[in-house]
Amino acid sequence: MITKRADMKTExxxxxxxxxxxxxxxxxxxxxxEKNARMLAELSLPPGASIGRxxxxxETEYFIFISGTGIADDNGTEKPVNPGDVMIIGDGxxxxxxxxxxxxxxxxxxxVTH
Structure with a gap:
C-alpha cells in the first residue's frame, strides 16, 4: 500500500x-x-512549541528526529535532540x-502497543 502525502490526514x-x-x-x-501500531505520524512543532510530559x-513510542533542534525529557533527564537522533520510550x-x-x-x- 502506498499513500500519497496529499491523501494523508492532518490535524x-x-x-x-x-x-x-x-x-x-x-x-x-x-x-x-495496522495491528499493534497505535500511531504512525509525522509531527511538527513550531519554534517554542512543546508536547507536555x-x-x-x-506501549512503546519511537521519535525519529528529522529536522530542527529541541530538548527532550527522557524519563526525567533533559537531553538535546538533533536531526538523526532517535528517542525510545518503553512501557512505563x-x-x-x-x-x-x-x-x-x-x-x-x-x-507500538504490547
Missing amino acids: IKEKMRGGEGVVNFTYYAPNDT HKHEN GAHSVKNTGSVPLVFSAII
Missing part, C-alpha cells in the same frame, strides 16, 4: 499533553489499519519534547 492539536503552542500531525496511516503504559516510561530552535522541529512518531 492540529493545541497544548498537547499540557504543552505549549500547537503540534501539527500528518498521519502516515490511519491508526486502525506524559507516560506510556503497555515518561517523556516530553520542546522545540528550542528557530525552525520547526519535525519528527516521526511511532507508537
Whole structure:
C-alpha cells in the first residue's frame, strides 16, 4: 500500500499533553489499519512549541528526529535532540519534547502497543 502525502490526514492539536503552542500531525496511516501500531505520524512543532510530559503504559513510542533542534525529557533527564537522533520510550516510561530552535522541529512518531 502506498499513500500519497496529499491523501494523508492532518490535524492540529493545541497544548498537547499540557504543552505549549500547537503540534501539527500528518498521519502516515490511519491508526486502525495496522495491528499493534497505535500511531504512525509525522509531527511538527513550531519554534517554542512543546508536547507536555506524559507516560506510556503497555506501549512503546519511537521519535525519529528529522529536522530542527529541541530538548527532550527522557524519563526525567533533559537531553538535546538533533536531526538523526532517535528517542525510545518503553512501557512505563515518561517523556516530553520542546522545540528550542528557530525552525520547526519535525519528527516521526511511532507508537507500538504490547
